[in-house]
Amino acid sequence: MTGSPDIRACVIGFPITHSRSPQLHTYWLDQYGIDGCYAAESIAPDGLPDFLLSVKQDAAGYCGGNATIPHKEALLALADKADATARILGAANTFWSEHGALHVSNTDTYGFLANLDAAVPQWDRRPADISRKAVVLGAGGAARAIVFGLISRGFTEIVLANRTLSRAEKLVGHFAAAAEQQNCRLLPLTLADAEAALVHTDLLVNATSLGMVGQDELEISLTRLPVSAVVTDIVYTPLQTGLLSAAQGRGNRTVDGLGMLLHQAVPGFERWFGIRPQVTEALHRHMLQDL
Numbered sequence: 001m002t003g004s005p006d007i008r009a010c011v012i013g014f015p016i017t018h019s020r021s022p023q024l025h026t027y028w029l030d031q032y033g034i035d036g037c038y039a040a041e042s043i044a045p046d047g048l049p050d051f052l053l054s055v056k057q058d059a060a061g062y063c064g065g066n067a068t069i070p071h072k073e074a075l076l077a078l079a080d081k082a083d084a085t086a087r088i089l090g091a092a093n094t095f096w097s098e099h100g101a102l103h104v105s106n107t108d109t110y111g112f113l114a115n116l117d118a119a120v121p122q123w124d125r126r127p128a129d130i131s132r133k134a135v136v137l138g139a140g141g142a143a144r145a146i147v148f149g150l151i152s153r154g155f156t157e158i159v160l161a162n163r164t165l166s167r168a169e170k171l172v173g174h175f176a177a178a179a180e181q182q183n184c185r186l187l188p189l190t191l192a193d194a195e196a197a198l199v200h201t202d203l204l205v206n207a208t209s210l211g212m213v214g215q216d217e218l219e220i221s222l223t224r225l226p227v228s229a230v231v232t233d234i235v236y237t238p239l240q241t242g243l244l245s246a247a248q249g250r251g252n253r254t255v256d257g258l259g260m261l262l263h264q265a266v267p268g269f270e271r272w273f274g275i276r277p278q279v280t281e282a283l284h285r286h287m288l289q290d291l
């Protein structure tokens with residue numbers, strides 16, 4: 001008995017100080033009485049290959065972990081085995097070593113969908129003959145994970161509105177084959193044209209950083225959005241963004257972004273520590289204390 005914890009995982013990033021993951025996983029470790037720990041490791045981009053090699057060789061002291069900015073694409077490139085979602089998204093956020101091989105997955109799509117499933121049961125259900133339309137604002141990595149999730153849940157039309165039109169067009173091109181297979185129409189637009197596209201929309205997602213503390217507000221009139229639509233934001237600082245307040249004020253159901261962060265962490269925790277953790281109200285409150 002060395003006194004050191006049995007199972008160790010970590011989050012890697014550069015810089016890493018902003019990560020909420022240690023607080024989240026440590027809560028679950030305490031909750032389930034697991035003899036383990038979850039640390040934050042600052043790993044510079046040029047140190048990533050050596051770090052991952054040491055994980056594979058069981059020399060780093062970690063059985064796996066999460067990756068955040070700027071490592072998500074490089075983690076996928078350095079993996080021995082990647083799950084289908086990581087390959088389709090072109091990025092990975094979760095890793096573990098298994099029989100000397102580095103496995104990776106991407107849990108962002110799962111986190112986005114599970115958050116909506118938990119907050120608004122049936123949010124994606126409509127009679128089979130009725131179209132389902134989503135408007136996604138943004139075209140970065142988060143938007144990519146979200147669009148993939150919406151295609152997989154049978155949305156028939158997804159409008160991608162972004163400040164830089166070429167990025168929205170690129171994202172549409174990336175998912176063209178997957179969308180066609182699911183009879184889903186993808187439409188790239190500029191952010192300025194998003195308001196007009198809100199008619200007949202069932203789900204509006206902000207996947208830009210607008211509305212976050214220290215960033216500009218997201219300026220969008222919701223006049224054309226049906227009151228039956230669900231509105232969600234990936235921004236969780238503040239928890240109640242300007243978009244969510246405006247949507248709530250006119251009667252739309254809203255889902256905040258903290259849940260996506262919590263749910264995306266579930267598969268990794270289960271992989272490293274062997275218990276599938278619950279996302280509870282108490283966990284939400286715990287995380288809110290330090291936001």
Ligand code: ATR
Nearest residue numbers: 138139140141142143162163164167207208209216
């Ligand atoms: P992530 O991977 O977290 O999605 P990202 O790739 O930096 O991060 O994407 C951030 C998103 O927020 C992009 O859609 C970005 O728009 P551009 O592609 O035009 O850069 C959007 N965004 C950030 N700041 C913005 C602003 N001031 N106005 C409009 N959109 C903004």
